Amino acid sequence: MSILARIKSFLGMEAKPDKEASQEEVEKVAEEKAKPRIGYIHLSGCTGDGMSLTENYDILAPLLTDMVDIVYGQTLVDLWEMPEMDIALVEGSCCLQDEHSLHELKEVREKAGLVVAFGSCAATGCFTRYSRGGQQAQPSHESFVPIADLVKVDLAIPGCPPSPEIIAKTVVAAINGDMDYLQPMMDLAGYTEACGCDLQTKVVNQALCIGCGTCAMACQTRALSMTNGRPELNSDRCIKCGVCYVQCPRSWWPAERINQDLGL
């Protein structure tokens, strides 16, 4: 299949499967689909997102060997020139003082069909938002922005790191062209100014909060607790990953997918 045809299929012109990632699904896809070419671009992040991917022990081997071709990535592929890719996973935010990162990001946009902001640093800036420079070996590196500030991003997968499960589900959905599943992640591509205070301004202040505690459960740095049935943010601990708001049942609500997953 040509790159164009593959990208078209990613954009929803293919039959939609109704199963989530599972061993059988991985095997089925491995048999039926042409392998998409995937690149892994590492900007300013801690490699936690990549490590989370590898925690998919059960399906990792078939995922990497049978379902996709890893065609570019530091330490993964011995290649200097960036090739054409179907999907580029970009980990980390982009440092505006780092010409190499700026160049690499622009090049990814040109070479990849789908650019995925993988993890909160790429998606929202996350804790790199707080950078103030002054560190070796490049003390002048102080401004870090989510990649969507610089290039068009097709999908965002927030999380610090994103859970292994969401990574597996997303990869399988992307390979299958399951655009229904990916739609929320496409919508999140514009969500770059994430902050725990989103709960206050976009949920509590909007009279939508029901005190369920999902945000506090989702918080990956224990910046959130529940006081009188409402989220309370410890802004010293908030890393602006955006997961609390993304996980809140009152920010967006995937009713059809949930009914499908439950068999209801």
Add this chain to the structure above:
Amino acid sequence: MVLGTYKEVVAARSTDKQIQKIAQDGGIVSGLFCYALDEGLIDGAVVAGPSDVMWKPEPMVAMTSDEILAAAGTKYTFSPNVWMLKKAVRQYGLEKVGTVAIPCQSMGIRKMQSYPFGVRFVADKIALMLGIFCMENFPYESLRTFISEKAGVDFDLVEKLDIGKGKFWIKTADQMLTIPLKETHGYEQNGCKVCLDYVCELADVSTGSVGTPDGWSTVFVRTDAGETVFKQAVEAGVIETKSMDDVKPGLGLLEKLATDKKTKAMKVIDERKAMGLPVPFKGSGEKEDPLANV
């Protein structure tokens, strides 16, 4: 399908005399959790447990039947149980977690299972979600205010709270007081007003008092996981059941209340949308069935 998708609906109650005495209605949640714990179907359950403050629940991980029973009975204010799920998995090391949820909490949990962005290996450990019918929830101070001001009772003397027959019931050691529900509506939390789900349509098993006589509960068995546990509990004699056709007032009342909740919420959703306020659900004009739970 105003009552959601389900495999079976029955009238039921726990056969355990102790549970019957302390539980809210049929003791279905307590009975099923105790049974599931004893049989190893779950390792523990996240429940709304007691706190130092009367009638102000705190989420807790119950690991024994005694702890389950200590949390029996309905509290009418927030217990952010979903918050505790991660702790149940990480700190208590549970592999099979049970949890009790009202509809909004079930939505948080199910969304987390379908889209576990930042929630690492918790989604697959939710083994049994028991849902409770819910019309609205009250902030703690709301509850305190209308009980002390409208009913004129010292909050510390209250032994049991209940909602039924259009009234809010307050039981103390020597008297039973009521407040008409229409007088409590102004005290409910606002977030409830866009909620379309009365009978916890996303739970594995959902239950509540409406539809069945005092001391019994209506039980919807919805998912495969719920069916497995409920059937086993009935076969083991822990839960006794009757056909819904044989009890009063029956499903008709539930259908009416569920329809009322959806109709009211749909109106609020449409009004909010017209004002440009955010709301995560579709407006009535955007969906085929205006009463569908989306």
